[in-house]
Amino acid sequence: MNKTMSPSIFxxxxxxxxxxxxxxxxxxxSVKSGRPxxxxxxxxxxxxxxxPEQYKSMLDELEDLQLIxxxxxxxxxxxxERSLSSEEINKKYGYxxxxxxDADEIEFx
Numbered sequence: 755m756n757k758t759m760s761p762s763i764f765x766x767x768x769x770x771x772x773x774x775x776x777x778x779x780x781x782x783x784s785v786k787s788g789r790p791x792x793x794x795x796x797x798x799x800x801x802x803x804x805x806p807e808q809y810k811s812m813l814d815e816l817e818d819l820q821l822i823x824x825x826x827x828x829x830x831x832x833x834x835e836r837s838l839s840s841e842e843i844n845k846k847y848g849y850x851x852x853x854x855x856d857a858d859e860i861e862f863x
Contacts (some may be wrong), residue, residue, distance in 0.1 A: 770795040 768781060768791050781803070785791055791803040804812075844850065 767792045
């Protein structure tokens with residue numbers, strides 16, 4: 755029976771002394787290729803190395819999750835009786851169709 759071992763978290767653990775032995779370039783190349791590294795100092799996790807792309811992706815995902823949580827919280831307090839239609843808002847604030855058609859387009863991501 756021939757088993758291929760998949761990468762495990764243990765493959766991503768390195769000692770901080772690896773940097774002192776001149777292996778930083780090899781470690782950074784591994785990180786750039788998508789393999790985060792857990793750096794240990796005195797047998798305790800000191801930091802986790804990830805690529806800039808992974809970091810940005812994590813920040814983007816965190817921001818999305820925060821916006822979803824904010825939206826959920828706001829929807830808990832939503833009261834349709836207190837909501838106004840766009841026509842009611844236009845009337846209340848004195849907007850008319852020409853005012854709105856002259857406005858710049860809004861782009862959503």
